[in-house]
Amino acid sequence: MYHPALVILLVGFLFILAFGGLGYIRGQGLSGQLAAEALMVTGVFAGVSWGLNLTVSPLAFLIILYFITMRSRILLDMGNFFLNAGHIGPALSLYRLSLSLRPDAVTRCVAWINISVANIRKGSVEEAITLLEEVLDKHGSQLGLKNEVACLFNLGMAYKKAGQRGRALKCFNQAMELFPDSVYAQKAQQALKELSKSRGSGKGSSTQ
Secondary structure: OOOHHHHHHHHHHHHHHHHHHHHHHOOOOOOHHHHHHHHHHHHHHHHHHHHHOOOOOHHHHHHHHHHHHOHHHHHHHHHHHHHHOOOHHHHHHHHHHHHHOOOOHHHHHHHHHHHHHHHHHHOOHHHHHHHHHHHHHHHHHHHOHHHHHHHHHHHHHHHHHOOOHHHHHHHHHHHHHHOOOOHHHHHHHHHHHHHHHHHHOOOOOOOO
16 A cells, blocks of 8 residues: 555646646746645645645645645736726735745746736826736746737737837737737737727727
């Protein structure tokens, strides 16, 4: 019969492989920080189980491992819930809290994108533009395809609200070319149609 510590080790390594696989599918690869944190937590639990001859529930360990390594992502999801419900203040607080928990590089970028979206909705457009431009310029290669398209679309929306029609058009077109089948590319296509209508009616691009 296998020692419980070996089961913990197996669960930990499978967890790393699973999230590493998801990272590669998203074009981000395996997060070194996630792997290191998962290995550390797995080592602690396996060591305690082996040293004290304790049986640790694999399911309980998996849940604990998930919450520790995905702490910032969980907060981002909670922030998205509040933002979609129209509660911008709580959403921003959760996004900033997620950043304070030292997430990996990709999660930091996602948090910055979400903060920018919240800023756009509350009218802080220039702040959103600055942050989104910085994410694309400094961290574009780390974002992964989906996040990069999301960043481009939201930057286009920020430009649109700021009345910078040419820059908005460029971002929307880039989003559509980069990942045509994505939700954000479809939103970019709709935004382009709205820009065309507003131009044709003489309203300009800063009406929203």
